[in-house]
Amino acid sequence: MGKILDGKALANLLGENLKKKVKNLKAEGITPHFCVINIGDDPASKIYVRTKKRRAEKMGIIQDIYQMPADTKQQEALDLIDKLNANPNINGVMVQLPAPEQIDADELLERIDPNKDVDGLTPANIGRLWMEDHFIEPATAEGIIALLKHYEIPLKGKDVVVIGRSNIVGKPLAALMLEQNATVTIAHSETTNLAELTKRADIIVSATGEALLVKADMVKDGAVVVDVGINHLNGKLVGDVDFDAVKEKASYITPVPGGVGPLTVQFLMEAVVKLTRRQNGRK
Numbered sequence: 001m002g003k004i005l006d007g008k009a010l011a012n013l014l015g016e017n018l019k020k021k022v023k024n025l026k027a028e029g030i031t032p033h034f035c036v037i038n039i040g041d042d043p044a045s046k047i048y049v050r051t052k053k054r055r056a057e058k059m060g061i062i063q064d065i066y067q068m069p070a071d072t073k074q075q076e077a078l079d080l081i082d083k084l085n086a087n088p089n090i091n092g093v094m095v096q097l098p099a100p101e102q103i104d105a106d107e108l109l110e111r112i113d114p115n116k117d118v119d120g121l122t123p124a125n126i127g128r129l130w131m132e133d134h135f136i137e138p139a140t141a142e143g144i145i146a147l148l149k150h151y152e153i154p155l156k157g158k159d160v161v162v163i164g165r166s167n168i169v170g171k172p173l174a175a176l177m178l179e180q181n182a183t184v185t186i187a188h189s190e191t192t193n194l195a196e197l198t199k200r201a202d203i204i205v206s207a208t209g210e211a212l213l214v215k216a217d218m219v220k221d222g223a224v225v226v227d228v229g230i231n232h233l234n235g236k237l238v239g240d241v242d243f244d245a246v247k248e249k250a251s252y253i254t255p256v257p258g259g260v261g262p263l264t265v266q267f268l269m270e271a272v273v274k275l276t277r278r279q280n281g282r283k
């Protein structure tokens with residue numbers, strides 16, 4: 001049976017450190033302060049925004065929530081971003097995704113000042129991610145890299161399959177793993193031979209939103225399985241992986257809940273502090 005990769009425990013460990021860092025900044029009169037713009041009333045988004053707020057408070061970080069109605073116009077959202085960009089007291093801005101369909105979310109992301117881009121989703125920061133010198137990485141991808149490192153699971157030379165190619169998870173994770181010298185395959189909904197690919201993989205990461213996608217017969221003995229998915233199945237929160245069966249084959253596996261999710265929230269907070277420090281001329 002595989003070992004559990006305890007993301008929640010690692011998030012708490014990192015949280016203790018970050019709390020101290022924030023305390024030191026505050027002693028110098030600097031309080032990290034960021035804003036989450038949430039448009040519409042997606043119930044999952046409301047929960048995430050609150051989860052982040054709780055974490056921010058625990059870290060000593062100020063998080064404002066700008067809740068905008070479902071019929072918000074594009075220009076109204078752009079104006080808010082402009083206002084926050086221009087406010088020197090605000091260190092970070094993020095737009096909770098998904099946004100309602102009349103909203104062009106990419107245009108909103110492009111409007112965020114890259115120096116305040118908590119999610120690392122502005123074109124400037126995505127571009128830098130694929131270069132050698134990057135400063136802000138999307139939190140989920142960063143969290144997964146940190147989790148593997150914490151458990152001393154090497155990436156160099158490993159065959160990795162990332163299932164999912166979103167800008168927020170799959171693509172940035174592939175970039176970071178490539179940088180660590182893994183051989184990365186990105187699979188998606190048009191991939192025709194998924195099981196063939198995953199069966200060869202040393203490390204499988206699933207970020208699709210499809211419950212029970214990754215089954216035991218798709219996993220090599222001793223593989224590492226990272227489950228990013230958040231799904232509701234029969235009233236239960238589950239990932240993309242058929243956990244009970246796959247854990248018997250995997251050497252390491254992340255649970256849902258308690259795996260990648262808490263690390264995402266922790267690394268968003270880390271990003272806010274990083275941006276704040278840099279804006280104040282600190283390393």
Ligand SMILES: NC(=O)C1=CN([C@@H]2O[C@H](COP(=O)(O)OP(=O)(O)OC[C@H]3O[C@@H](n4cnc5c(N)ncnc54)[C@H](OP(=O)(O)O)[C@@H]3O)[C@@H](O)[C@H]2O)C=CC1
Pocket residue numbers: 140163164165166167168169170187188189190191194207208209210213228229230231260261262264265
């Ligand atoms: N734990 C955490 O911290 C986080 C969890 N999530 C969760 O992770 C999941 C993915 O999120 P996100 O990347 O934003 O989602 P998107 O919907 O943007 O992307 C999903 C990706 O999965 C692919 N996909 C969907 N179904 C299949 C399938 N049957 N086989 C292969 N590929 C498939 C899609 O392919 P195509 O491109 O062809 O459509 C797409 O690339 C969601 O459940 C989300 O809630 C997201 C962010 C953070």
Ligand SMILES: Nc1nc(=O)c2c([nH]1)NC[C@@H]1CN(c3ccc(C(=O)N[C@@H](CCC(=O)O)C(=O)O)cc3)C=[N+]21
Pocket residue numbers: 047048051094095096097098119139230237256257258259260261262264265
């Ligand atoms: N601009 C933007 N940035 C994001 O980072 C972003 C987003 N939009 N939209 C939605 C996704 C999803 N996401 C998660 C955050 C926390 C948990 C999390 O804390 N999960 C807990 C369980 C939470 C629960 O019980 O529901 C866990 O897995 O243990 C999961 C998923 C961030 N996202």
